[in-house]
Amino acid sequence: MGAQLRVYKRRIKAVTATKKITKAMEMIAASRIVKAQRRVAASTPYASELTRAVTAVATGSNTRHPLTTEVEKPTRAAVLLVTSDRGLAGGYSSNAIKAAEQLTTRLRGEGREVVHYIIGRKGVGYYSFRERPVAGSWTGFTDNPTYADAKMVADPLIEAVLKDTAEGGVDELYIVSTEFVSMMTQTPVDKRLLPLTLEKADAEDGAKDKILPLFEFEPSDEAVLDALLPRYVESRVYNALLQAAASEHAARRRAMKSATDNAEELIKSFTRLANAARQADITQEISEIVGGASALADATAGSDR
Known part of the structure; x- marks a missing residue:
């Protein structure tokens, strides 16, 4: 005995x-969530307004542009997956990976070749272990992303969209990340960034005969769309990174508790x-x-x- x-x-x-150890990690994650929530709250209105502005400009333009032009039969699509660099966050990364797998299966079922871009060591490890090709990967900033990180990620994505598919380009751009809903709820989502789906005039107004504004483009509508394309992609990627960072901290806090x-x-x-x-x-x-x-x-x- x-x-x-x-x-x-x-x-x-x-x-x-x-x-x-787990109690200390829970307290650290709880302290970081507040800052992450503030950054999400500050970034979301900017990203939404920029999307609205791009939509307005694209609506008033007749130019065929990669930002707004739908390909009749898309053959290649890029998927950007956002995971975490560190573990001990419950099912945060695995849920995002599962959502990306479902999106990939759906796109391939529709006849598209899928090109993957990965953010976070968990996603990189998942694809490298299974020996799956990855067009680009980034690590080291998932818990505290900056706009420079978003720009670094967006640049090769924009380049792939502008490039012809015969030369390795893509027709569509999707992003899979985790959306911060509340401290207890974080939801994996997949969204199409490009081509931009043009929003109709405010459906809530219920005015079918609403007069749309007229735009004049300087120096040209194509030049304006060329200037807005990188800003739009960067802002959406940055907002997704901030949402994912807040979700990661919340998931880690819940797991450590x-x-x-x-x-x-x-x-x-x-x-x-x-x-x-x-x-x-x-x-x-x-x-x-x-x-x-x-x-x-x-x-x-x-x-x-």
Whole structure:
């Protein structure tokens, strides 16, 4: 029994040390979520307004441009997958990868060749382990992305969109990332960035005869769209990175809280088992003392006779 008690004490000590680590990681993630939420709140209106502006310009232009022109029969599509650099975030990265796999299956079912671009070590590791080709990958900034990181990612994507498919270009650009809904809910989403789906005039207004604004382009509508294309892609990628970073911190906080709670339950369980083992040791010692005393008394009584 003494050996069993030592085993329980070692387990309690190990679980307690793990609990301290998970609790610290939970607090760190909780502190980072606030900052990440503020960055998402600051970036989302800019990205939405820029998309609206690009839509307005494209609506008033008759120029065929990669930003807005739908290919009749698209043959190649690029998919940008956003995962995390670090683990211990529950199913955050695996859910994003699963969404990317579903999108890839759907696109291939529609006859498109899919080219993958990966952000985050988890996604890179997933594709490299399965020996799948990747056109581009980036790591090291998923938990705290900057606009420079978004621009670095967007540049090769824009280049692929502008390039002809016969030369290795793509007809469509998709992004798979995790959208931050709340502290408890983060949803993997896939969105098509290019070609941009032109939004109709405010459907909520219900005015079919609404007069649309007229635009004059300087120096030309094509030049304006050329200037807006990189800004649009960069802003959408940046917003997706910020949403993913907030989602990663929230998922890690939730996972670490769950791990801390489980550690507390294990400590309680091992403590009860240790107490039971200690009580069994004490009971056994008392039984041995009583048995020895009885044997000694019987032996003494026998010798007196």
